[in-house]
Amino acid sequence: MGGKLYGVGVGPGDPELLTLKARRVLDAVPVLAVPVSQRGEESLALGVVRGFVRRDQEVLSLFMPMSRDRTYLVKCWEAAARELLGKLRQGRDVAFLTLGDASLYSTYSYLMEIIQRLDPSVPIETVPGITSFSAAAARLNLPLAKGDEALAVIPALEDPEILEELIPLFPNLVLMKVARRYDEIVRILARAGVAKTSVLATRCGHQGESFSWDLEAGIGQRHDYLSLIIVKGRGQQI
């Protein structure tokens, strides 16, 4: 009998934002697999659960780099999937840990698909997690969306111009990983008249967490990779 693969969302950073189910699965498995984007680096997801890991549990670091080179990425994901499969075929259950929610912008999605293709008999269970934007909204006592309002979640905006189309449609937008395009994004929010009703959340749930309602003050500065903006716009009611 092979082992079971769990994809476990560990939430945004605060260990208390793990679910009871994530905690139970973490306790039960002999192997914790974690993505590292640079070799030798400490995994952010592992950092969240550090206090729960026991000495008898194996930590398997999987090299899953950040890159725009799709061929290279797929090669790395396949290598990681084969490492995982090796453990599963020894009959050991593995929990793959991922920041936030396991179904949202996680390399777990790619890993899972490759494993399903390589060996459809592997049992897989996904454990959802708290997203960074839900955690940020909670820290600010800010509704993400109310009543019949729609919400758009946009990761790593390649072309900030698209915001000009989306702001009139959506009264609530979450822009994730805004660091690389920060200045452009904020200028567009300002032109659309929503910069002052938007908030920047940086490293929410991690050390050095901060929030700013003065987005324009951040223009020209460097921003952390874990930065997101919650936009309270004036979109129509969809």
Added chain:
Amino acid sequence: MGGKLYGVGVGPGDPELLTLKARRVLDAVPVLAVPVSQRGEESLALGVVRGFVRRDQEVLSLFMPMSRDRTYLVKCWEAAARELLGKLRQGRDVAFLTLGDASLYSTYSYLMEIIQRLDPSVPIETVPGITSFSAAAARLNLPLAKGDEALAVIPALEDPEILEELIPLFPNLVLMKVARRYDEIVRILARAGVAKTSVLATRCGHQGESFSWDLEAGIGQRHDYLSLIIVKGRGQQI
């Protein structure tokens, strides 16, 4: 000294999807406040945590009806807020329980705003929760969104025609509370060629949970209030 108000997202239904923090807050407070949409009804949110509630904890049912009459709603929310304030002014901490995430489509958002207006000195802490759509995606081992793909979340679509505009924009859509407009919505998804790559999740995490990839088979039928559709469309990469 007045009490503290906690807004606690209890997740979609499965008690194991509470966070460790929600569990700790639930244990610590003397008063649990729950919304009921009909007088005398058992609250769905209370049902989720039923196994954790102690005899020495007071359960305060707040009448928060579903209605399209805004004036009536606001009157009910204000009455509920005053009931809560009464407890807080006795120096008792109160946890207001809400299904899913406390910041997303929760009456907690309205309550919180009214309380902040009536008495800005009340300390408030929001505890995020797992959303129904993250839980549904997890149950299906389905990514909600991958890589740089955007996600749109649309509650209680009043005018399903708007989907014709959104499907080309968003490769991933979550349509919540689809019961009332089910037939229209599915016909639009079918015309857009995405009905067969969409899935209906009903009562996810509750008793009688079910999933269907054959949306068109559900046309002409009655659907549960807790029904959502995850659409895997062919939107451009935003």
